[in-house]
């Protein structure tokens with residue numbers, strides 16, 4: 099008797115520079131899971147709204163502008179990259195202007211509603227694309243987007259170590275301030291949801307974090323490689 103291969107959903111939440119992106123990409127590679135970076139969704143939407151002169155304080159204007167932004171995705175390697183009106187994001191979404199504004203737009207309920215169905219739809223994109231599952235990184239994946247995910251990890255690290263990692267990437271980013279705003283917002287605040295597995299990566303290397311999570315995931319895929 100043969101059983102269908104399971105389709106796994108892995109949620110990886112974590113603060114700025116917690117290592118979630120590198121970890122998610124490594125797991126995507128190792129297990130042939132579709133990788134989705136939801137931070138890039140908030141960043142690209144922020145960029146688009148700033149370009150249109152929309153303020154995060156004006157929710158009606160935000161909602162009106164969002165209604166005119168058609169979403170899609172492009173598969174690049176093992177990642178699903180957001181498209182807005184056929185365009186994918188570039189380096190501008192990692193710049194200081196977006197860094198300074200993204201938490202404010204991410205706190206607007208209309209922005210979160212706009213991205214929720216899109217982010218959930220990525221599971222179907224992964225199935226259709228022949229992936230063995232989905233690894234999605236963000237702040238509310240295990241709490242709001244996929245609370246029933248097969249794995250829900252919550253990565254955190256000491257703020258000093260995270261600032262060191264960002265500086266090593268050559269980025270200017272007020273990570274503590276962003277985390278404070280993200281945790282304080284009313285809609286989908288950034289918290290470790292009940293039942294998620296917290297991982298403190300302060301004293302772990304990236305390969306150690308990846309190996310630790312991979313050892314938990316592998317048995318669910320029958321131990322076989324793609």
Ligand code: DC
Nearest residue numbers: 114136137140200204236237238276
């Ligand atoms: O992961 P990142 O640092 O690129 O995310 C940028 C911002 O997007 C972050 O400060 C908060 C917001 N975000 C969010 O509110 N929910 C998510 N699922 C992902 C990101």
